[in-house]
Amino acid sequence: MKRFDIYETVTNLIVERLEAGVVPWQMPFKSAHGLPQNLVSKKPYRGFNFWYLLSFGFERPYFLTFNQIKALGASVKKSSKSYMVIFWKMFEVEKDGEKEEIPMLRYYRVFHIDDVEGLNEDRIPEIPTHENDFDPIALCDELIEFWHDSPIIRLNRNKACYIPSLDEIYMPNPKSFVSSEAYFSTLYHEAIHAVGHRKRLNRHEKFSNLNFDDGYSVEELVAEMGAAYLCGICGIENATIDNSAAYIQGWLKKLKNDKKFIVSASSLAQKAVDYILENQRPTEVAKPVPVKHKRRKKVKPMALAF
Structure with a gap:
């Protein structure tokens, strides 16, 4: 059985978008309010996560983990697709008798709010439009x-x-x-x-x-x-x-x-x-x-x- 390789998996995700004619790092977006972000923490996704999630062109930029959806009393719609989000986790290793921390790439999955049912709409912020000036x-x-x-x-x-x-x-x-x-x-x-x-x-x-x-x-x-x-x-x-x-x-x-x-x-x-x-x-x-x-x-x- 082939060992799971997160780098290869992440690369394949971008390859899929390019083969579909979508260049993730050239997706148009208009303001900081439209950046892909977690609905609960309100923190925008960064690096690879930003470009990958942006490339799907969702009108509303909010995502949730499965556990966050459960905690909000909501559920995932049947046959909905989740999206990979990567992050760096520090691990302590011993090298030459000394301990040091090294970063390891890890991942979790999120769902877009359009694929969530039973979610209180009041929890979803409106995306403000630019002022006329x-x-x-x-x-x-x-x-x-x-x-x-x-x-x-x-x-x-x-x-x-x-x-x-x-x-x-x-x-x-x-x-x-x-x-x-x-x-x-x-x-x-x-x-x-x-x-x-x-x-x-x-x-x-x-x-x-x-x-x-x-x-x-x-x-x-x-x-x-x-x-x-x-x-x-x-x-x-x-x-x-x-x-x-x-x-x-x-x-x-x-x-x-x-x-x-x-x-x-x-x-x-x-x-x-x-x-x-x-x-x-x-x-x-x-x-x-x-x-x-x-x-x-x-x-x-x-x-x-x-």
């Missing part, structure tokens, strides 16, 4: 403007890329993009790359197998997931979405060759997004974003142009 593009701008240790952003360049050696983001003129959404989608993609710099999360050096030159690398998926997440919380859709057959087949090939790929990428993307959101200046204090080149010695920097 909500300005998503202004919010997009502020997310970068108030990021206190953001890289310098150079506009009017001939391509979009992040240059680690300079810790700078190059962007074309915003007016050259088909829309403001397309501009910010691209900018966020490069910003997520920048979070990996050694003076921030040091992702680029800690994980030497990210393969920056591979369009289907862990680093590229981290940037795609992170950019889509930032677009969603700002209230815009990711305008750089590619759902072509070739694109999907590229990711399918990568996933099938590396069973830990999706878990690693989604975890790193979550950390990158958290970093940007947690390192914001108060909104009343503006941080200028330089757009002109300073004089510097001529160098031939390596760019992460994805």
